[in-house]
Amino acid sequence: MHGIPPVRPEAKRRSFQLSDQQVGLLFMLPFLVTAAAFMIWPVAEAVRMAFFAYNPLRPDDVRWVGLDNFERILDDPLFWESLRQALVWTGWSILLQTILGVALAMLLHVSLPGIALFRGLLLFPYIVPTVVIALNWRWIFNSEIGIVNHALLSLGVIDQNIAWLSTPDMAMASAILLNVWKYTPFVIICVLARLQTIPTELYDAAKVDGAGAWRRFLDITLPMLKEVLVVVIVFRTIWTFNKFEEIYLLTRGGPGTSTFNLAVYAFEEGMANLRLGVAAAAGVIMIALLLVGTIVYVRVSGFGQEEKAT
Amino acid sequence: MTARAALGRVALYALLAAVTFVVCFPLVWAFFTSMKPKDEIFFWPPTLWPSTWTLENYRALLQGKDAYFQAGSATGGQAPPSAFFLDWFLNSVIVTLGTTVISTVVSTLAAYSLTRFRFPGQRAVPYLALVGYMVPSIIFVFPMFLLMADLRLTDTLLSLILGYVCITLPFCMWLMWAFFRGVPIEIEEAALVDGASRLRVFWEIVLPTAWPGIVAAAIFTLIVSWNDYLFGRVFMNSMENLPLTVGVMHFFDGTHVDWGLMMASSVLMTVPMAILFMALQRHLVAGFGAGAVKG
Numbered sequence: 001m002h003g004i005p006p007v008r009p010e011a012k013r014r015s016f017q018l019s020d021q022q023v024g025l026l027f028m029l030p031f032l033v034t035a036a037a038f039m040i041w042p043v044a045e046a047v048r049m050a051f052f053a054y055n056p057l058r059p060d061d062v063r064w065v066g067l068d069n070f071e072r073i074l075d076d077p078l079f080w081e082s083l084r085q086a087l088v089w090t091g092w093s094i095l096l097q098t099i100l101g102v103a104l105a106m107l108l109h110v111s112l113p114g115i116a117l118f119r120g121l122l123l124f125p126y127i128v129p130t131v132v133i134a135l136n137w138r139w140i141f142n143s144e145i146g147i148v149n150h151a152l153l154s155l156g157v158i159d160q161n162i163a164w165l166s167t168p169d170m171a172m173a174s175a176i177l178l179n180v181w182k183y184t185p186f187v188i189i190c191v192l193a194r195l196q197t198i199p200t201e202l203y204d205a206a207k208v209d210g211a212g213a214w215r216r217f218l219d220i221t222l223p224m225l226k227e228v229l230v231v232v233i234v235f236r237t238i239w240t241f242n243k244f245e246e247i248y249l250l251t252r253g254g255p256g257t258s259t260f261n262l263a264v265y266a267f268e269e270g271m272a273n274l275r276l277g278v279a280a281a282a283g284v285i286m287i288a289l290l291l292v293g294t295i296v297y298v299r300v301s302g303f304g305q306e307e308k309a310t
Numbered sequence: 311m312t313a314r315a316a317l318g319r320v321a322l323y324a325l326l327a328a329v330t331f332v333v334c335f336p337l338v339w340a341f342f343t344s345m346k347p348k349d350e351i352f353f354w355p356p357t358l359w360p361s362t363w364t365l366e367n368y369r370a371l372l373q374g375k376d377a378y379f380q381a382g383s384a385t386g387g388q389a390p391p392s393a394f395f396l397d398w399f400l401n402s403v404i405v406t407l408g409t410t411v412i413s414t415v416v417s418t419l420a421a422y423s424l425t426r427f428r429f430p431g432q433r434a435v436p437y438l439a440l441v442g443y444m445v446p447s448i449i450f451v452f453p454m455f456l457l458m459a460d461l462r463l464t465d466t467l468l469s470l471i472l473g474y475v476c477i478t479l480p481f482c483m484w485l486m487w488a489f490f491r492g493v494p495i496e497i498e499e500a501a502l503v504d505g506a507s508r509l510r511v512f513w514e515i516v517l518p519t520a521w522p523g524i525v526a527a528a529i530f531t532l533i534v535s536w537n538d539y540l541f542g543r544v545f546m547n548s549m550e551n552l553p554l555t556v557g558v559m560h561f562f563d564g565t566h567v568d569w570g571l572m573m574a575s576s577v578l579m580t581v582p583m584a585i586l587f588m589a590l591q592r593h594l595v596a597g598f599g600a601g602a603v604k605g
Contacts, residue, residue, distance in 0.1 A: 023508040024427030031420030031483065034412075038454070038476035039442050045453035056456070104329065110322060118326045120591060122333055127583045129537040131555040132576040136336040139343065139569055147339055150355055181333070242446035245539045249559065263448045270452050271544065283449040290444070 049280035056274055069281035078257055079265060079282070086261035088172065090241045093179045094233060100180065101187025101232075102225065106217075108188065109195045119192075126185035134249035137178050141165055168258030171251045175259055179246050187232055194228040195221070234297060238290055262286050337580065344368070344574035351569050367574035371395040375550070391560040392571050397550045398557035399578070402536060405467050405553055409474040409535040413482045414528050416475075421486030422516060426495070436487040442480035447540050450476055455544050465547050473541040478534050482527040489523030490516075529590055536583060554579055 050070070053063045073079045108119050125133070140147050141164035152158045164170045198221070206216045244263035247253065253260040253268065260268075262282060270279030343351060344367050346360045370392055378393035424432050454473050455464065463469040493516070501511045517524075542556040549560075558575045561568060 020427065020508060023512075024423045024429065027419040027423035028429075030416045031479075034416055034475060034479060035439075035442075037457075038472055039480065042450045042453035042457065042476065043442075043445060045456070046449050049453065056459075059459075107322075107325065107329070112319065112322060112326075115326075118330055120588075121330050123591075124337075124584070124587060125333060127533050127587050128337070129555060129579055129583065131537070131539055131558060132340075132579050133336070135558065135572050135576045136340045139573060140336055140339055142569075145352055145354055145356065147356055154355075181336070238444060242448065244446075244448050249539060263446060266448050267540075276452050276456075279452055280449075283446075286446065287449065 046280050046283055049277050050284045051281075052277045054276040054280070056276060065277065069275075069277045070285070072278060073281055073285065078260065079262075081257060082260040082262050082265040085172065085259060086241055089176060089179075089243075089247070089259075089261055090237060092176045093183075093240045094237055096176070096180045097184045097187050097236060098229065098233060101184050102191055102229075104184065105188045105191035105195060106221070108192055123185045123189060125182050126189075128182065130182070130245045131249055133178055133182055134246070137174060137250055138165065141174050165251055166255050168255060171255060171259050175247050175250050178250055179240060179243065182246070183236065183240075186236065190228050190232045191225060194225055198224050234294065237297075238294070241290065241293075242286065262289075340573040340576050343569060344577050346570060348568075348570055367570040368578070370571060371574055371578065391549070391557065391563060392568075392575075394549050394552070394557060395554075395575060395578075398552050398554045401467055401551060402554040403582075405470045405474065406532055406535045408467070408471040409478060410528050410531040412471065412475050413478045413531045414524055417479060417482035417486045417527060418517075418520065418524055420483060421490045422512065422520075424487055425490040426498075436484055439480040439483040439487070443484060447477050447538075451540055451544050454541070458545060464545055465551055467551065469545045470541055470553060473545060474531075474535040474538060477538075477541075478531045481530060485527050485530070486520070486523055489520060489526075493519050525590065529586070532586060533583070 051064060051066060053061075053065045053068070055061065104122060108115065108122065141149075143149065143161050143163040143166065146164070148164070149158070149161045153161070162170060164174050202220050203216055206220060211219065241261070242263055243261070244267060247259050247261060248264055248267065251259045253264040263286070266279045266282035266286070269275050269282060342358075342360055345363050345365070346357070347362050347364045347366065350357060350360065350362060372395065374396045375389055375393040378389040420435075424435055451473070454476060458464045458469040458472070461469075463472070498511050498515055501515055502508070506514075537555065538553075539555040539559075542553040546552050546556060549557075552560075554575075558572070558579070561572050561575070
């Protein structure tokens, strides 16, 4: 602020009003243009496309088909299979991530020399590119020369190689494991941040009252974590349900269609079958499901009311 | 320290070490594999520690396509996907940096404007951005592809940058808006009363204070655009224009899978993120605090 030259007050005031408006508009303009062209338009177009037959190789032959795309999807057994598998994939991923995330956050919360190093290492998977993890997973879970089979064989857990990525159940389990490996750090970060704000006096008082470690966890830690866990679970559920790359890069939805979820289903309809209208309709169904799911969750957990009360 | 406390401490360290081992193992194993010669990779039982250390996998990836084309013209063969690795790497760097600059600059300007000026509908913008942030990429990707085709931009790096802007801008907008809301307006007003112009105030006072928010937004954008596969897969076709993520998946194209190359490329892809992570770990956690990072 030093060195700002004095300006006569009257002149200053007038020029400010003018430049304020200009600056405000000028600053807003790039965002408005970008948002209109690359956010609002694509979403609107995605909804519109859901009512058309749309083959990218025949751009001149775009026909209005009403609700045909939706009917086609609802009649498609693969859609229902994908939905079922998406629920399995999401449910297990979220369950494991939440339990492991809370447990590891509590482990990382202890004050020990060198804990910062462990914190850093355990958060790292979150920023590892999905392609990298998928490649590594395909390698360590390789059925013939993978290290996981080797380890399990030498430990005597199994007596013959498991075909991790080419049997339906195991492929789904591997994909869930990949998701848990990559995204548990997200839960850890959120929970750890909250743990650090819980006053230690609460624990001291409980100890004096003779509460054991488990009691203290149930009576103090868990209630304190409730809010952050609700937010984390909602966000993670939405993103996991929509995940495409984690599954597609690991299994391509296979073997067969046994690891399809709705995102893979929409991708295959658009990319392999060139039915962009059907893909768009699947996308609309995904959004609708998520809206319904979120509303139900918010109602059940009473999360919205707390928000309003404060 | 009592014996019991010491024992507890040892147990904690053992537990931490075990968990860290499990978490880091896939990456460590990838690194070891990438340093083994081709035949050793197929040893059964696998050698845990490479008996021979070699850089041949890295050399194959980093020598560039000219070397292959020279060798290929003699034999009449075609360059393998790995010949394009350097091109892919450069593409990913360009696209990632381009996206990061656009998303952070556009969102910073707009967020400042939203929190300091009045215009109709301004309260709705950040919430719309948050909704936009929840929309899965699979919904955006096909309409964006058609738009890019209309603009004759498919198979260009610019199309990827625009695609990534579309998936990162909403969250950057939300983050910067939340950030500017928390920055007190009094210093700016004082400077304005002292006669500084809006632009000068923005440049000299607002930007420096907003730096942590900008860094958080930039990190988020860097991670998303470096990691994306979907847009690259749908938008791009020529081998030399692919981003890294799409390119390395072509290593599975042939009948013979070269795990050494694959693991070397996964190490090379992780290194920039690892450097970023170590340099900015503090900011990363701060960014998480400001709102959840998409994943």
